[in-house]
Each structure stands twice: as structure tokens, then as C-alpha cells.
Amino acid sequence: MxxxxxxxxxxxxxxxxxxxxxxxxxxxxxxxxxxxxxxxxxxxxxxxxxxxxxxxxxxxxxxxxxxxxxxxxxxxxxxxxxxxxxxxxxxxxxxxxxxxxxxxxxxxxxxxxxxxPVALQTMHDAVVVNGRLKPGESVLVMGASSGVGLMAMLIAKKMGAGFVVGTSTHAGRRARLGEFGADLAVDTSDPAWPEQVLKATGGKGVDLVIDQLSGDTVNASMKAAAVLGRIVNVGRLAGSRAEFDFDLHALKRIDYIGVTHRTRSVQEIREECRKTWADLAQGAADGSLAxxxxxxxxxxxxxxxxxxxxxxxxxxxxxxxxx
Known part of the structure; x- marks a missing residue:
């Protein structure tokens, strides 16, 4: 072959x-x-x-x-x-x-x-399972213009998110994030972007951050997060090492959750796939998760x-x- x-x-x-x-x-x-x-x-x-x-x-x-x-x-x-x-x-x-x-x-x-397959599975695991999204909560997707990023926003909306923010440094891509569930699109190359998110959420910040970037964006993500917010670290496209503001992390009492498939057992991955399809099969079939x-x-x-x-x-x- x-x-x-x-x-x-x-x-x-x-x-x-x-x-x-x-x-x-x-x-x-x-x-x-x-x-x-x-x-x-x-x-x-x-x-x-x-x-x-x-x-x-x-x-x-x-x-x-x-x-x-x-x-x-x-x-x-x-x-x-x-x-x-x-x-x-x-x-x-x-x-x-x-x-x-x-x-x-x-x-x-x-x-x-x-x-x-990869987008559904990765982002159901991040948003629903590890992110513990509840109906009405707000979600921030870092690196939202990638395929998995777009899927994260679609899944968040389908599972009841009340307000969704997507990030992209590319103006043309930011302009399209609304097609995939974003209520607000922000540019992470603008140092004031966390303040834009805080303003849009009435000063509270977002309940859940799906972080595909990490690197030197991590402290800004924490600024944009709510007290008792959750950050799910899915990817490290902006770098796998950076300074981390431990005081801000503690002050906001943020749950910082790391995920990967590389250390999961066969049984864990089978269960992940089962949960994904149970929640998202209809969305895949009707085109709402395209x-x-x-x-x-x-x-x-x-x-x-x-x-x-x-x-x-x-x-x-x-x-x-x-x-």
C-alpha cells in the first residue's frame, strides 16, 4: 500500500x-x-x-x-x-x-x-468533562481560529454557555469567529485585551478558559478569568515555558487543569470517545458542529x-x- x-x-x-x-x-x-x-x-x-x-x-x-x-x-x-x-x-x-x-x-x-473526530473529542473533553461547563456560564477560547478552537466555541454554545469569547491575532479570522459562536472576538496582541473581556462580563471575568496558547499569554488569561474560574490547558502554541503569576492564581482561586491524550490508557480514551459521541452525535449529524x-x-x-x-x-x- x-x-x-x-x-x-x-x-x-x-x-x-x-x-x-x-x-x-x-x-x-x-x-x-x-x-x-x-x-x-x-x-x-x-x-x-x-x-x-x-x-x-x-x-x-x-x-x-x-x-x-x-x-x-x-x-x-x-x-x-x-x-x-x-x-x-x-x-x-x-x-x-x-x-x-x-x-x-x-x-x-x-x-x-x-x-x-479530533476536534469533537479534544474539545468535548476540555469544555464539558474537564472544564465542567454549566449552562449560562461564560467561556474564553484562546487560539479560537484553529479547527479545534472553532469547535470549542460551537460545543460551548451547544452545551449552554451564556457568553463566548474567542481570540485571534488575525483581523480577518477574528471577523469570522461570530459564525462559530463567539459573542466577542479579541486580539491577544493588544495588551488591553483582558480588560475588554472583563468589561464584557460586567467586571466578573469568564468562568472557563480553554487555553491552546499558554506561554506568555497565561497571566493575561488569569486576569480575564473570574474568581473561582477554571483554565483548561489544552495546548502550548505560544510556548511551553513562561513566568507564572502565582499570586494572581491564588488571589482568584483558579483551577488550572492540564490535559493530554499522551498519558491516557486505552480504557480512558474509549470512555472519552463514548462520552463525546453521547453528547455530540446529533450536532455532528445535523451540521451544527461543522x-x-x-x-x-x-x-x-x-x-x-x-x-x-x-x-x-x-x-x-x-x-x-x-x-
Whole structure:
């Protein structure tokens, strides 16, 4: 089968044997993949948890058809149209644990479906499970113009948030955040942005911050948060090290919550996926949780797709279609 790997120099296309599913796995004929920031790191030679290094098949988000299922699999059968996340997605075939597989809603094509699994799962876990969002609360999404950021705002609104703030340093993208649930869009390159959030919330600050940036934005996020607010640290696009105002953290009595999938067990991830689909399946099916496709590339132009993500030229998801 055709596969895209990270070799000693970068992206390479190779022939690989078709993988065989284990007893808990589904063998998938991949029809489309979607890029995520973690994929850029693996392509650059970094590890993402246990994934990485020369010879690694790239990407982790796919949509396609079930070809074969393991002996213990009951929720999927051969021929089902499915979507999900797992290692080694950038190939004609991949395998996935049955608990990480979602059915593709009726009438949805593979390109649209592949935009959903990572964003739905990541942001349901951040907003609903770890963020403990209650109806009527206010939410701030840092880095809101990314695919997962847009999904965070959509999920917050669907789960009853009363006021949603999204951030972006790009004026054109800020102008579009309202389409995805933002009641207020702010520019984090403006040092006064926390004051804008405080003013918009009557001086209280937001109840929940979904932080994809971290780095030197963390203290400003705490300024924008309410007393007894929660900050869920999903990503570190602005840096993984920074000065931290411990006094402000204590003064506001903020719950600062770190999340990642890299240290979760198989059972934890299966349960995460189950909760995600229980709450969001209807939104995925009716289109209220849809993400924009910024660009779609054929598999042989995967390098161009990566270049677009590296240049941060996209709004929403970048999709690659398989041969």
C-alpha cells in the first residue's frame, strides 16, 4: 500500500505492507485524512508521545471504510463508513482501536467527516468533562481560529454557555469567529485585551478558559478569568515555558487543569470517545458542529498541505484525499 512517512530527511512516499488488525482493532481503508499541529511536530522529527522517528507513518485523523474487524469488535462491521483518530493515518490502510471509531453520519462525505473526530473529542473533553461547563456560564477560547478552537466555541454554545469569547491575532479570522459562536472576538496582541473581556462580563471575568496558547499569554488569561474560574490547558502554541503569576492564581482561586491524550490508557480514551459521541452525535449529524475546510489536497500533494499548515495560512481544517 502507499504510505507517507517521516524518513531521515522529511516527508517521503513509500510502499508498505497492509497492516493486520488485532483482536480489538478495525482495519480501515482510508479515504481522507486531516492535518493537526501534532503532525507537523512528527514530520519535523519530534516525538508525540510514543509516536515519531524515522520511518513513522504520518498523521492521526482519518475517515474511510471498515475492511475487517478483530474478534472482539462488536460496534463496527466490514463495510461501515467510519471516522476516527489513530497513529499512521497517512496510508491507504490503517488500524484503529474499536473504541476510537465513530460512525460517519448519513449523507456526510469523507472530506467533511474527517474534520470532526479530533476536534469533537479534544474539545468535548476540555469544555464539558474537564472544564465542567454549566449552562449560562461564560467561556474564553484562546487560539479560537484553529479547527479545534472553532469547535470549542460551537460545543460551548451547544452545551449552554451564556457568553463566548474567542481570540485571534488575525483581523480577518477574528471577523469570522461570530459564525462559530463567539459573542466577542479579541486580539491577544493588544495588551488591553483582558480588560475588554472583563468589561464584557460586567467586571466578573469568564468562568472557563480553554487555553491552546499558554506561554506568555497565561497571566493575561488569569486576569480575564473570574474568581473561582477554571483554565483548561489544552495546548502550548505560544510556548511551553513562561513566568507564572502565582499570586494572581491564588488571589482568584483558579483551577488550572492540564490535559493530554499522551498519558491516557486505552480504557480512558474509549470512555472519552463514548462520552463525546453521547453528547455530540446529533450536532455532528445535523451540521451544527461543522467545521470549515480551508483547503483540500490530493495525497501526492501532502507536502503542500503541510506547508500551508506550517505557514498558518488556514482557517479551519486542511484535508487530504487518498487515492
Amino acid at each position: 502507499k504510505a507517507a512517512i517521516r524518513d531521515d530527511h522529511g516527508l517521503a512516499f513509500v510502499e508498505r505492507p497492509r497492516p493486520a488488525p488485532g483482536p480489538d482493532d478495525v482495519l480501515v481503508r482510508v479515504r481522507a485524512i486531516a492535518l493537526n499541529r501534532a503532525d507537523l511536530g512528527v514530520l519535523a522529527g519530534h516525538m508525540h508521545g510514543s509516536i515519531g522517528g524515522s520511518g513513522t507513518v504520518l498523521c492521526m485523523e482519518w475517515a474511510g471504510e471498515a475492511v475487517e474487524v478483530g474478534a472482539n469488535v462488536r460496534n463496527v462491521k466490514a463495510g461501515d463508513r467510519i471516522m476516527g483518530s489513530s497513529a499512521a493515518a497517512a496510508a491507504e490502510y490503517t488500524t484503529a482501536d474499536h473504541g476510537r471509531v465513530y460512525p460517519i453520519p448519513e449523507g456526510m462525505d469523507f472530506e467533511r467527516a474527517v474534520t470532526l 467545521l470549515p475546510i480551508s483547503a483540500s489536497f490530493p495525497f501526492e500533494r501532502l507536502g503542500d498541505a503541510f506547508a500551508m499548515m506550517r505557514a498558518n495560512e488556514h482557517f479551519g481544517k486542511i484535508v487530504v484525499t487518498m487515492p
